[in-house]
Amino acid sequence: MVTELLDKYIWLIQKFITAGDRGLNLEELGKAWERKFGSRYARRSFNNHREAVAEVFGIEIECNRSTNRYFIRNSGEISDRDTGIAWLIDTFTVNNMLALARDRLSGRISVEEIPSGKKFLAPLMSAMQEGNAVEIHYRKYGSETEEKRKVLPYGIKESAQRWYLVGWTEEKKALRMYALDRIVRMEILPEQFTVPSDFDIDTLFASSFGAYLPDSPAVRIIFRAFGNEGLYISDLPLHHTQTVIKKDEKSTTFSIFVSPNHSLLLEFLRHGPNIEILSPEDIRQEMKDMTGKMNMLYYGGTDACKH
Numbered sequence: 001m002v003t004e005l006l007d008k009y010i011w012l013i014q015k016f017i018t019a020g021d022r023g024l025n026l027e028e029l030g031k032a033w034e035r036k037f038g039s040r041y042a043r044r045s046f047n048n049h050r051e052a053v054a055e056v057f058g059i060e061i062e063c064n065r066s067t068n069r070y071f072i073r074n075s076g077e078i079s080d081r082d083t084g085i086a087w088l089i090d091t092f093t094v095n096n097m098l099a100l101a102r103d104r105l106s107g108r109i110s111v112e113e114i115p116s117g118k119k120f121l122a123p124l125m126s127a128m129q130e131g132n133a134v135e136i137h138y139r140k141y142g143s144e145t146e147e148k149r150k151v152l153p154y155g156i157k158e159s160a161q162r163w164y165l166v167g168w169t170e171e172k173k174a175l176r177m178y179a180l181d182r183i184v185r186m187e188i189l190p191e192q193f194t195v196p197s198d199f200d201i202d203t204l205f206a207s208s209f210g211a212y213l214p215d216s217p218a219v220r221i222i223f224r225a226f227g228n229e230g231l232y233i234s235d236l237p238l239h240h241t242q243t244v245i246k247k248d249e250k251s252t253t254f255s256i257f258v259s260p261n262h263s264l265l266l267e268f269l270r271h272g273p274n275i276e277i278l279s280p281e282d283i284r285q286e287m288k289d290m291t292g293k294m295n296m297l298y299y300g301g302t303d304a305c306k307h
Contacts, residue, residue: 009052020071029070149171208259219257268287
């Protein structure tokens with residue numbers, strides 16, 4: 001019962017954050033409620049929920065008497081002024097049970113901060129549920145200018161403590177990924193869309209590593225981990241296709257089936273001399289080149305940067 005109520009409170013907050021300063025009237029809110037929960041949203045229930053949201057989260061849902069529209073003042077700044085509430089809203093969307101832990105296990109659970117445009121996470125999920133396109137203003141790494149994109153939000157992916165939007169981009173006529181922390185601003189559009197029936201985000205990234213859409217065929221990569229590193233990688237696989245080929249007292253040999261990318265090579269480097277790539281030869285050679293450049297950087301002088 002508590003979980004169900006929290007779910008409704010947070011849904012209500014999300015709807016008003018998405019609506020922005022314009023807010024919602026009772027008719028609009030009632031239709032959205034019926035789509036989500038399959039029942040009529042009585043005014044009395046809404047008023048009870050307003051009071052609970054104010055009491056539990058310290059967020060006031062106000063009424064503009066001149067327009068009879070309800071709104072949360074400066075709703076877009078909730079993430080900035082109260083990171084605890086923003087964390088709870090985002091996390092509850094992903095996993096409802098963590099919201100219960102906020103009260104029952106206060107001070108006993110530590111969740112690593114995800115610095116990834118958290119204020120856009122809930123509105124994007126709302127747009128996905130309602131089937132609305134979004135317009136984003138996006139700034140790539142290394143660029144001072146913003147690019148405007150109209151995106152059909154197919155899915156959201158988390159990787160390495162960052163959230164990414166996966167969607168069809170009208171300007172590119174292709175599927176693209178956007179890091180939420182690189183989105184400068186976003187607007188939910190009235191335009192509706194339908195996700196392709198064969199779209200599945202886990203299938204899409206089945207052969208990928210990290211936050212990269214696979215752009216090359218998957219290959220079998222065999223690597224050897226020495227000592228305790230083999231035990232560590234056994235417990236926390238580098239990829240869901242990982243299998244053990246051979247194990248002895250000194251090392252463990254693994255296999256993964258993945259589409260190689262720069263992020264994967266950096267992951268191998270993260271383990272330092274405790275991992276050796278055995279095959280294929282081109283991946284082994286790329287690792288040689290990267291470690292060779294690192295060696296030159298520390299032992300070869302300033303010319304090491306000229307590559």
